[in-house]
Amino acid sequence: MGKFLAIGLGGFFGAVLRYWISEWVFELFxxxxxxxxxxxxxxxxxxxxxxxxxxxxxxxxxxQPNIKFFLATGLLGAFTTFSTFSFETLVLLQAGSVGKAALNILLSVCIGIAAALAGYGLGKYI
Known part of the structure; x- marks a missing residue:
């Protein structure tokens, strides 16, 4: 399987998974x-x-060099979204919800880095 096919297939699954999880959590909140x-x-x-x-x-x-492209670039690249985070923060600011916007930025950046660090630490352990 070529690199671009691996990325594309991973991207397909990541985007669908993101949509499903985002909608489910959106309904909860x-x-x-x-x-x-x-x-x-x-x-x-x-x-x-x-x-x-x-x-x-x-x-x-x-x-098997394309496994990393499938998982990291394709699946997780499509699963995560900086652009939606940015736009949703802008919408909060435009609505006057400065506190919610600040909380979104703080949680996304600080906990995002902590989550990556925790995942990396777990990965080094196993």
Whole structure:
């Protein structure tokens, strides 16, 4: 399988998964906070950290170089979304919800980095 096919297939699955999870979490919060985007970005950060550590610990077989492209670039690249985070934060600001916008930024950045670090730490451990 070629690199671009691996990325494309991963992207397909990541985008569908993001949509499903975002909608489910959006319903839980009744749209009062962009929790769906926050959830997928935090989960994606954790999983990417985990994968990168696992790939460091267990290098891929030379015949399987596209696994990393499928998982990291395709699946997680489509699963996470910086542009939606940015736009939803802008919408909160335009609505005068400065506190919610600030909370969204703080949670996304700080917990996102912590999630990536936690995933990486777990990946180094296993």
């Amino acid at each position: 009744k749209g009062r906070f962009p929790a769906g985007t926050l959830a997928v970005n935090l989960v994606g950060s954790f999983v990417l950290g985990l994968l990168m550590a696992v790939f460091e610990n267990y290098p891929l077989h030379p015949l």
